[in-house]
Amino acid sequence: MRAKFQQDLLDISGLLVELADQSRTAIRRATGALLHSDADTARSVVDADDQIDADYRRIEERIFDVIALQAPVASDLRLVLTALHIAADLERMGDLAAHVAKTCLRRYPEPAVPPELTEVVQEMGQVADEMAGKISRVLTTPNVDRAAQLERDDDAMDDLHRKLLSIVLSGDWTHGVEGAVDMALLGRYYERYADHAVNAGRHVVYFITGESL
């Protein structure tokens, strides 16, 4: 029974890695679509989110089956329930990547991001990409230090978000109210993506080591 349960946890971990990779691919492609006004890629990110949602429900069902069939107790039960949190955060990261892609589509064929924000948005995309990558790697190769890095990445994201807003709110902004609103919401999508990544990372540490970060 114990061996079976360990195998279940490994299976769940594998599914979480897949989900993390999908949410990572989503934010990377969404950022690329946004910066290059690439509507085809943006649409494919939006479409791919349905798959992420379906895979999330599949993981939920898997977790449900493990609890129902194995009836884990105490710390084992806590581990399995933690996987639910991780899956929920990863699913939400996929949604936010789709929102980024929709920002591209709303402005297409015009570029959604004005030149003075290209660099900061590119960096936000990169930080988001790396954060999702770390979640995936910590699931595969437990490393508490790497998970702890997610908090610092989140600080970097917050700094970038502040920088984005300061550019939008500077007296030099020439892209009107609509451009400002779009960029403020875009900044929030990346910031929320990072928040969910930090949450997922914390839960992953517990899931992998059985100890809180």
Added chain:
Amino acid sequence: MRAKFQQDLLDISGLLVELADQSRTAIRRATGALLHSDADTARSVVDADDQIDADYRRIEERIFDVIALQAPVASDLRLVLTALHIAADLERMGDLAAHVAKTCLRRYPEPAVPPELTEVVQEMGQVADEMAGKISRVLTTPNVDRAAQLERDDDAMDDLHRKLLSIVLSGDWTHGVEGAVDMALLGRYYERYADHAVNAGRHVVYFITGESL
């Protein structure tokens, strides 16, 4: 054992009602603070969110204990796990109410909401308030019709959100880029509050009736 489990479900339901009521009070007070530039009330909403977070964790622990001690199977297990979703949505509604309150504080002593948006923001607050109230009532007095109304309320919220953005983006907007950014984010907080309320409502129907909406 069965009777004990039924009592556990009732206890959890009672805790969820409390959480729904707290998140409802939070959005009602946050909206009032916002519209009357009432910093004391806004600060109390932000402070009260810590209690909502703590109560959310308490419900999680309660659910965990029920699963660990009663080892419910099949549909019973599914019911208990559904309560986790409801609690998570309600907790997030509390966060969003705190964000609304912070919008008031960021502009204080200036009013955060310009006169031409007062009505739409007031209506958004009212819809949000009613949605949270319905969740609480459906938990207390199972009523699938009332839960189904949450979808229509969400449509009303989406309409209000569009109205808010159309006012912000109209040529008549005189409150600058910063005012526009603040109001766009504010609109998103209410819209997300409503999204979480709809999710919570769907799960409540399952939790109460064992059947999906």
